[in-house]
Amino acid sequence: MENIPSDIKEIINDAYPYIKEFNPAQKAVIESGYLENNENYIICIPTASGKTVLGVMAALQTILDGGKAVYLAPLLSIQNEKVKEFKKFEENDISVGKYPSNCDLSVMVFESFDRLTRLSWNHLREVDTLIIDEFHMIGEFTRGPTLEAAITRAKIINPSMRIISLSATLKNIEEIEEWMDGTCIEHDYRPIPLNKEVLDIEMLGTKNKNDAIVKILDKVISDDAQALSFVSTRRFTESLATHIAKKISKKITKEQRETFKEVSEKLLEVPKKKGSLATSTCLKLAECAEKGVVFHHAGLFNEQKEIIEDEFRKGNILMITATPSLMYGVNLPSKYVIIRDYTRWTSNGPQSIPVFDYEQMSGRAGRPQFDSVGYSYLIAKTFDEAYDLQERYVEGDIETTNSKLVDNKDAVYKQIIAQIDSGLSKDINDLKEFFEKTFYGFQMQNNPSMSLFAADSIQWELESSLEFLLKNDIINATPGGFRTTEFGKLIARSDYAVKTAVKIREYLSHIDSFNDSELIYALSQTPDMPLISFKGRKSKDPTREKLSKEGLFAVNIGNEEATTVSLIEWINERTEYEIEVAYHVYSASTRRSAYEASRLVKFVKETLEVLEDYRFLKDCDYLSARLYYGVKEDIIPLVVGVKRLGRKRARDLVKTFGNDLTSVSEKELQKIDGIGPKLAANIKKFVEN
Numbered sequence: 274m275e276n277i278p279s280d281i282k283e284i285i286n287d288a289y290p291y292i293k294e295f296n297p298a299q300k301a302v303i304e305s306g307y308l309e310n311n312e313n314y315i316i317c318i319p320t321a322s323g324k325t326v327l328g329v330m331a332a333l334q335t336i337l338d339g340g341k342a343v344y345l346a347p348l349l350s351i352q353n354e355k356v357k358e359f360k361k362f363e364e365n366d367i368s369v370g371k372y373p374s375n376c377d378l379s380v381m382v383f384e385s386f387d388r389l390t391r392l393s394w395n396h397l398r399e400v401d402t403l404i405i406d407e408f409h410m411i412g413e414f415t416r417g418p419t420l421e422a423a424i425t426r427a428k429i430i431n432p433s434m435r436i437i438s439l440s441a442t443l444k445n446i447e448e449i450e451e452w453m454d455g456t457c458i459e460h461d462y463r464p465i466p467l468n469k470e471v472l473d474i475e476m477l478g479t480k481n482k483n484d485a486i487v488k489i490l491d492k493v494i495s496d497d498a499q500a501l502s503f504v505s506t507r508r509f510t511e512s513l514a515t516h517i518a519k520k521i522s523k524k525i526t527k528e529q530r531e532t533f534k535e536v537s538e539k540l541l542e543v544p545k546k547k548g549s550l551a552t553s554t555c556l557k558l559a560e561c562a563e564k565g566v567v568f569h570h571a572g573l574f575n576e577q578k579e580i581i582e583d584e585f586r587k588g589n590i591l592m593i594t595a596t597p598s599l600m601y602g603v604n605l606p607s608k609y610v611i612i613r614d615y616t617r618w619t620s621n622g623p624q625s626i627p628v629f630d631y632e633q634m635s636g637r638a639g640r641p642q643f644d645s646v647g648y649s650y651l652i653a654k655t656f657d658e659a660y661d662l663q664e665r666y667v668e669g670d671i672e673t674t675n676s677k678l679v680d681n682k683d684a685v686y687k688q689i690i691a692q693i694d695s696g697l698s699k700d701i702n703d704l705k706e707f708f709e710k711t712f713y714g715f716q717m718q719n720n721p722s723m724s725l726f727a728a729d730s731i732q733w734e735l736e737s738s739l740e741f742l743l744k745n746d747i748i749n750a751t752p753g754g755f756r757t758t759e760f761g762k763l764i765a766r767s768d769y770a771v772k773t774a775v776k777i778r779e780y781l782s783h784i785d786s787f788n789d790s791e792l793i794y795a796l797s798q799t800p801d802m803p804l805i806s807f808k809g810r811k812s813k814d815p816t817r818e819k820l821s822k823e824g825l826f827a828v829n830i831g832n833e834e835a836t837t838v839s840l841i842e843w844i845n846e847r848t849e850y851e852i853e854v855a856y857h858v859y860s861a862s863t864r865r866s867a868y869e870a871s872r873l874v875k876f877v878k879e880t881l882e883v884l885e886d887y888r889f890l891k892d893c894d895y896l897s898a899r900l901y902y903g904v905k906e907d908i909i910p911l912v913v914g915v916k917r918l919g920r921k922r923a924r925d926l927v928k929t930f931g932n933d934l935t936s937v938s939e940k941e942l943q944k945i946d947g948i949g950p951k952l953a954a955n956i957k958k959f960v961e962n
């Protein structure tokens with residue numbers, strides 16, 4: 274650590290006492306003059322090689338010079354993890370938070386940074402260094418275009434800002450260097466050696482992949498280690514965990530059994546604390562956890578996912594079976610990674626995963642501070658398949674990182690609106706100039722086979738998009754150039770997809786009365802609603818029947834319909850357990866969907882105001898609150914007015930004492946299950962005011 278400034282060294286020593294010296298990859302970056310010059314950098318070093326601390330050092334240098342730094346993380350969960358990690362710098366008087374206006378170092382997700390580039394230029398101009406973690410996600414369909422456009426706009430508004438991109442290995446480095454106007458430092462050092470292999474089930478002497486994993490787990494257990502297994506769907510995470518739990522039951526020790534039991538109990542506590550009986554998913558999870566195996570997917574309660582991650586880190590879980598969503602996830606100490614499925618389910622059926630994703634999943638194995646070596650096993654069915662997979666994934670080249678901006682039409686609309694609304698672009702020529710500066714524009718102009726058509730192609734994309742935006746009254750053409758309409762302004766200020774806004778306005782334009790269920794159904798059909806999914810292939814008839822009872826007509830019954838019925842039940846105070854039993858859905862996601870639906874209803878209200886239609890504003894307020902709290906209308910004031918009361922206790926109160934609680938004493942209030950002296954006093958205070 275000799276060659277870094279002493280003030281930075283001191284802070285790094287305090288926050289990361291276990292870092293005694295930099296590894297060769299980190300040294301290569303530092304020795305290139307990283308902390309002396311102000312150039313943009315693209316740091317491409319392998320998984321687990323310690324990119325974060327490199328990003329942090331550039332940030333600290335800026336802050337110690339009196340500037341501000343922003344660290345971009347791809348997911349909310351990683352944002353929270355990084356804030357927690359960086360909070361240690363506060364001991365050295367460096368303020369850490371989530372927004373640059375009120376701290377020296379802020380951790381933002383791509384979308385909130387994009388917002389900063391659209392709406393808060395003064396704050397953006399105060400940022401001296403931008404660190405982009407997982408930069409390779411620029412090539413991802415949903416999040417990539419936002420990141421790409423945000424970088425482009427940030428470079429225009431704050432051209433002197435230094436940009437440090439942290440990435441896994443990239444193929445088209447030269448292209449990215451040129452677009453980012455930076456220097457790339459590449460290194461292949463990985464502190465923990467990673468052995469990547471393809472194993473076939475014949476070689477392991479088993480008949481199927483799940484039994485092959487049981488065999489591998491024998492090795493994991495004898496090595497006193499832990500494993501992470503990737504499969505393609507939620508359902509497979511559950512079936513694999515259940516299968517393994519049954520098979521390893523006899524192989525675990527008495528002590529392990531006790532530890533696993535504690536984890537299992539913690540997992541079961543979660544629904545209870547929410548006032549619901551354990552759903553069958555929870556019971557299955559707890560049963561597997563008793564044997565040291567758990568599944569991890571989006572259909573679990575967030576608190577359960579946190580317990581799983583914590584307990585796995587403590588060594589209290591042998592194996593997690595997960596969907597690929599965990600590949601960019603939190604830092605988990607897994608010596609072994611087993612990739613059972615190399616396909617992923619898409620709208621076009623199963624597709625092979627890219628080499629890039631294989632690398633990311635494998636990279637979860639063997640993490641510093643936990644292991645001295647890592648193993649990644651990809652499972653094949655036959656010897657021939659193993660040979661193919663070895664060639665494709667273990668020895669194969671990663672894919673080129675390409676812009677997805679125009680593949681994602683909504684992103685193009687959104688960026689045109691942002692440019693016009695912020696006054697950065699007034700006509701098609703300004704827009705063309707902006708799009709030419711994006712990674713998409715750059716790739717078009719620099720690709721020998723595309724450059725001839727680049728200008729025409731960008732022009733065509735813009736013309737067709739402008740036509741859509743004009744037709745939908747989102748922008749209008751004025752003598753002074755394009756302007757956003759009030760509706761366009763609303764979209765520009767929101768984080769919602771243009772498709773969502775258009776769908777909502779279309780819905781509102783033909784209603785004569787307000788219907789909660791109908792609106793929930795319309796919102797479930799927008800891309801911004803996190804959907805609640807069906808479990809397995811059980812009957813969908815109860816969903817169809819419920820929809821028809823609500824006067825809703827559906828041709829196909831899918832997750833949009835599952836979400837609609839679950840939310841209707843939620844606002845009628847049904848528990849997750851009841852919702853799961855009634856409709857066979859992953860009901861643990863109900864709260865998350867309800868929360869987003871509640872926000873969407875607020876957006877509906879804003880849309881109504883923009884349309885100068887004031888008939889249903891109160892209805893929107895009620896529905897938004899009902900979704901947020903999961904209650905019927907009559908107890909909204911109680912749950913809103915008394916902090917931490919919750920819907921179950923609020924309903925019990927009303928059932929016991931009626932709607933008027935003025936004459937009920939604090940002592941009497943405490944007769945309700947879960948109401949202690951403090952809560953009783955708060956209820957009293959609320960009632961008397």
Ligand SMILES: Nc1ncnc2c1ncn2[C@@H]1O[C@H](COP(=O)(O)OP(=O)(O)OP(=O)(O)O)[C@@H](O)[C@H]1O
Nearest residue numbers: 291292294295296320321322323324325326636641
């Ligand atoms: N020189 C070092 N010596 C010891 N530990 C280190 C060193 N540098 C970083 N670490 C630790 O190694 C772990 C992995 O680092 P980090 O999370 O930054 O990896 P990464 O390169 O971002 O990998 P990935 O892309 O796979 O997440 C962290 O706990 C980090 O604090």
